[in-house]
Amino acid sequence: MKYRHLGKAGIQVSELSFGSWVTFHTQSGIEDAVTMMAAAYDAGVNFFDNAEAYAAGKSEEIMGAAIKRLGWRRGSYLVSTKLFWGLHNSPNERNTLNRKYLIEATNASLQRLDLEYVDILFCHRADPNTPIEETVWAMHNIIESGKALYWGTSEWEAAEVIAAIEIAERHHLHKPVAEQPVYNLFERHRFAPAYQRVYEDYGYGSTTWSPLASGLLTGKYQSGIPEGSRGSLESLSWLQKHLTNKDRLAQVARLEPIAKQMGATLAQFSLAWCLQNEQVSTVLTGASRVEQVHENMKAMEFVDKFTPDVLEEIEKIFGKK
Ligand code: NDP
Numbered sequence: 001m002k003y004r005h006l007g008k009a010g011i012q013v014s015e016l017s018f019g020s021w022v023t024f025h026t027q028s029g030i031e032d033a034v035t036m037m038a039a040a041y042d043a044g045v046n047f048f049d050n051a052e053a054y055a056a057g058k059s060e061e062i063m064g065a066a067i068k069r070l071g072w073r074r075g076s077y078l079v080s081t082k083l084f085w086g087l088h089n090s091p092n093e094r095n096t097l098n099r100k101y102l103i104e105a106t107n108a109s110l111q112r113l114d115l116e117y118v119d120i121l122f123c124h125r126a127d128p129n130t131p132i133e134e135t136v137w138a139m140h141n142i143i144e145s146g147k148a149l150y151w152g153t154s155e156w157e158a159a160e161v162i163a164a165i166e167i168a169e170r171h172h173l174h175k176p177v178a179e180q181p182v183y184n185l186f187e188r189h190r191f192a193p194a195y196q197r198v199y200e201d202y203g204y205g206s207t208t209w210s211p212l213a214s215g216l217l218t219g220k221y222q223s224g225i226p227e228g229s230r231g232s233l234e235s236l237s238w239l240q241k242h243l244t245n246k247d248r249l250a251q252v253a254r255l256e257p258i259a260k261q262m263g264a265t266l267a268q269f270s271l272a273w274c275l276q277n278e279q280v281s282t283v284l285t286g287a288s289r290v291e292q293v294h295e296n297m298k299a300m301e302f303v304d305k306f307t308p309d310v311l312e313e314i315e316k317i318f319g320k321k
Contacts, residue, residue, distance in 0.1 A: 001016065001045065004281045006120075006150070007178055007281060008177070009205060013046065013047045013281055016045060016271065016283055016297060017040075017045055017049060018037065018049070019209065019284040021049075022286065023288050024055060024062040025054075025055035026235065033063065034069050034070060036289075039294060039297070046077050047080070047119075049082075049180075050079065051083075051122075052083050052109050053084070053086075053124065056087055057108075060081060063113060064115060067079070067113075067114075079113065081121060082124035082154055082180070083109070084125045085125075098127070098134065098138075106142050119149050120149070120150045121139065121142060121148035123139070123152070123154065125156075126155070132167060135164070140168065140171075151176050151177070152205075152207070153179050153180070154179065154181070155179075155182070161204065178205035179195075180208070181209070183211065185217060185251075185270055185273060186248065206282075208274060211284070212285075214231070214239055214242070214243065218266050218270070222252065225243065228288075229288075230243075258313050267296055267299070268295065271283055271296055272303045273314065275303045276303070
């Protein structure tokens with residue numbers, strides 16, 4: 001495993017990391033979580049991502065219990081969680097980044113994770129109804145209280161990130177250090193030119209998500225939705241139209257010989273491709289079974305194999321840089 005700095009921050013994150021969206025509680029209980037997290041950690045993963053919203057808090061409980069069971073030294077791993085959607089139906093606790101919610105939700109997440117602090121606390125979405133200044137102050141205060149060490153944003157517009165950084169600079173507050181954007185062969189808009197200032201001038205890091213487009217980029221959806229896959233989950237039926245999109249399936253079919261020539265599976269190829277982008281600090285992987293973790297961790301072997309010719313072949317399929 002190799003490690004990259006999280007943007008300009010002092011901490012380093014493994015190039016491949018591990019997240020629990022969809023999987024923990026919905027597809028995997030504590031035993032599977034322990035097995036998969038151990039496999040990732042043994043492969044060198046030092047960063048584990050979660051969110052309050054994942055399985056309505058149950059995902060944090062499972063990850064916390066797994067960490068306890070694994071008995072890892074606290075300095076050897078990083079945990080993040082994310083806040084925004086909320087778990088309770090009251091006016092101040094849904095789809096918000098207001099100060100009261102952020103403070104209380106942080107405490108509740110820590111309780112579920114059974115940790116004294118998270119390493120990175122993300123604002124899971126931007127909140128147009130709370131002044132960014134209020135959110136920046138609240139995140140600063142959470143860091144000052146020792147309950148989080150760094151903070152970041154997820155799926156924020158470039159202008160919103162820059163506004164947050166500039167407010168923090170103006171008041172000498174802890175600045176956000178990283179964005180958590182979607183990024184895979186199909187979805188590259190969060191690294192569009194509008195973000196270049198964020199990554200280059202401000203040295204923002206990135207912890208990218210859905211590198212396999214929820215499994216589509218493994219090739220497993222080429223002849224329909226496999227039983228037991230994410231695409232078969234009732235609760236995620238909205239995903240099915242993406243996973244069975246004919247144009248996308250045709251693009252995946254064209255990738256297959258390129259991956260094969262490299263000696264990689266499609267999953268390994270697609271994960272390794274994400275790491276070509278130097279603005280990516282870490283690629284958050286997901287898995288429902290430990291065999292997937294083993295396969296995905298081997299993606300590291302292919303990162304150096306993307307020659308200009310290979311990259312050009314890929315661009316011919318996706319028709320964009
Ligand atoms: P992926 O796009 O990589 O999808 C992971 C899923 O693909 C697995 O759960 C599994 O699903 C399938 N899969 C993975 N590896 C293989 C393999 N080798 N062979 C076959 N199938 C495979 O990532 P996620 O969408 O899970 O995102 C990763 C992490 O990013 C999340 O856990 C979360 O931490 C973060 N995230 C953040 C978001 C945000 O808004 N900030 C949003 C979404 C994710 P199955 O076996 O069930 O088919």
